[in-house]
Amino acid sequence: MPTTQEILERGKNVLIGNYARVPLDMVCGEGTSLWDADGKQYLDLFAGFGGAILGHCHPxxxxxxxxxxxxxxxxxxxxxxxxxxxxxxxxxxxxxxxxxxxxxxxxxxxxxxxxxxxxxxxxxxxxxxxxxxxxxxxxxxxxxxxxxxxxxxxxxxxxxxxxxxxxxxxxxxxxxxxxxxxxxxxxxxxxxxxxxxxxxxxxxxxxxxxxxxxxxxxxxxxxxxxxxxxxxxxxxxxxxxxxxxxxxxxxxxxxxxxxxxxxxxxxxxxxxxxxxxxxxxxxxxxxxxxxxxxxxxxxxxxxxxxxxEKLVAHAAAMGELAFTRLRNDAKIADKIVEVRGRGLMLGIELKSPPEKFLDKAFSFGLIANLTAKKVIRLAPPINIRREDWLSGLDRVAELIASL
Ligand SMILES: Cc1ncc(COP(=O)(O)O)c(C=O)c1O
Known part of the structure; x- marks a missing residue:
């Protein structure tokens, strides 16, 4: 199997550079998990810009x-x-x-x-x-x-x-x-x-x-x-x-x-x-x-x-859980302006633009997104299990605290 470095080098030669790609080669996914070529597992809280609404490789x-x-x-x-x-x-x-x-x-x-x-x-x-x-x-x-x-x-x-x-x-x-x-x-x-x-x-x-x-x-x-x-x-x-x-x-x-x-x-x-x-x-x-x-x-x-699977109601409930969890976390209160959105389309506005946000998210094993300079976007697959979502939110809070 080619190494990540080899894939990055080959990609540089043949792919147009219109995307700000990160140096990770994703090789497989299951549910809300993704694995890169080095075998590292990530919790996907962004679902490929919202596309993977039911996660990866849903049977x-x-x-x-x-x-x-x-x-x-x-x-x-x-x-x-x-x-x-x-x-x-x-x-x-x-x-x-x-x-x-x-x-x-x-x-x-x-x-x-x-x-x-x-x-x-x-x-x-x-x-x-x-x-x-x-x-x-x-x-x-x-x-x-x-x-x-x-x-x-x-x-x-x-x-x-x-x-x-x-x-x-x-x-x-x-x-x-x-x-x-x-x-x-x-x-x-x-x-x-x-x-x-x-x-x-x-x-x-x-x-x-x-x-x-x-x-x-x-x-x-x-x-x-x-x-x-x-x-x-x-x-x-x-x-x-x-x-x-x-x-x-x-x-x-x-x-x-x-x-x-x-x-x-x-x-x-x-x-x-x-x-x-x-x-x-x-x-x-x-x-x-x-x-x-x-x-x-x-x-x-x-x-x-x-x-x-009644996933529309599930998305609504998971959204409420996120509001309660993130809005009441004292250790991030001084870092954020507000948490907003509906269901599993959430934005966490930070007080100031973070540096190297994606790299930091990866180090917590998370896939998330930053838009409008200082809004963290969370949009996981809507069939995310409650326990995975809660663990993801804990990690998101730690990530924000570390910014
Ligand atoms: C609201 C909205 N409309 C349209 C588009 C464009 O969709 P596509 O990238 O599939 O052309 C996007 C993409 O992010 C979007 O967010």
Whole structure:
């Protein structure tokens, strides 16, 4: 077997250096554990940027991929394939009534949603094409999505921006309302900002945004790429947004999914209310490998496991446990500003940016993440066992105390 050093050297020669890779070679995983090439074990509290929602090599997902691989891999969207329909039916069961378009990534799903919002804005001679998005948001790395993302560092060096994306401060309803004009087609927002620092909105903001969209005929897009699939203690994070006047959940017109719904395989979804979805007629959009049977069989099985094992409620309970554990730890109280988030999407804001955070986390046998310079992000697989989570939180507290 090659040594870690050899792998790093070979990688340097043949892989583009666009990722700040750490000097570790991960070779296998099981559940919430990962092992590197030197045999060191880690507790994975970040699940590969949220993708491995059921952990590593989950037996039901391995079986689903294997069985489907023996039946049918790929035929293209000229044909109907059952796994796509079964997964879309599960989306209907757990989200709002809608129709699905499948692709490979969150960015692609957002592209599809913005195209559809613009298409809707062009109906009946309309000229609505602008999309409002929020500062500190993140929507992906394609040319249009770096324009949509409310952080200019992702755009620097890439020439003229794709026009039509306007950014307003997150959570400031007045600013959002003022930014709407006769050319506005829609509003794109994450229900909880992930990359931006696990930021929640003031209560009442999502409902006000929904009502604004209804008043002005705008398409509301919730980017649930980080939050969808049970992570936040609801199947989809917008289900936390309730209409206090008894009107139920604040729903978007379009919802985008990625990460968790593939469990680590490349699955993106643009999910739309039927009347809007129906505008996308043959020829207007597509994706060659989107909805391929193996990915769909895995996505369907992820939802079945989440249902069967009641993992949405588990994520909510584990989140509560984390709040209690971390907010009441005297030895880290002077290091942190706050612990926030929902379910198993948690942010621990530090008072100051730590140095060499990842190296220190590895030395505690932990995989975690740092975003927005000083927010530690925890997003373990949502089937993490209570005892592993408690031991992980103890180690996180020790790690913070050591920073
Ligand atoms: C909210 C959100 N939207 C979109 C994306 C882009 O997803 P992908 O990397 O799958 O294109 C991300 C990625 O982190 C994300 O956090």
């Amino acid at each position: 039901a997902l391995v079986a689903a991929a294997g069985e489907q691989a023996k039946k049918l891999w790929h035929v293209g969207n000229t044909f109907h394939t059952e796994p796509q329909i079964e997964f879309a039916e599960l989306l209907n069961r757990h989200a709002f009534c809608g129709k699905a378009f499948f692709c490979h990534s969150g960015a692609e799903a957002n592209e599809a949603a913005c195209k559809l919002a613009r298409l809707r804005g062009s109906q009946n001679g309309g000229k609505k094409w602008k999309i409002l998005s929020l500062l500190h948001s993140f929507h992906g790395r394609t040319l249009a999505m770096i324009a949509a993302t409310g952080n200019r560092t992702y755009r620097a060096g890439f020439g003229p921006e794709v026009p039509g994306f306007i950014h307003v401060p997150a959570g400031d309803f007045e600013a959002l309302e003022q930014a709407v004009d006769d050319e506005t087609a829609g509003i794109l927002m994450e229900p909880i900002q992930g990359e931006g620092g696990v930021n929640l909105y003031p209560s009442g903001y999502p409902l006000a945004v929904r009502e604004l969209c209804d008043r002005r005929g705008l398409t509301l897009i919730f980017d649930e790429v980080w939050t969808g699939g049970g992570r936040t203690g609801k199947w989809f994070a917008h289900q936390h947004f309730c209409n206090d006047s008894g009107g139920g959940v604040v729903e978007p017109d379009l919802m985008t999914l990625g990460k968790a719904v593939g469990g680590g395989l490349p699955v993106g979804v643009m999910y739309a209310k039927p009347d809007i979805a129906n505008l996308l007629v043959p020829g207007l959009h597509g994706c060659t490998l989107g909805g391929n049977p193996i990915c769909m069989a895995v996505a369907r099985t992820i939802f079945e496991v989440i249902e069967r």
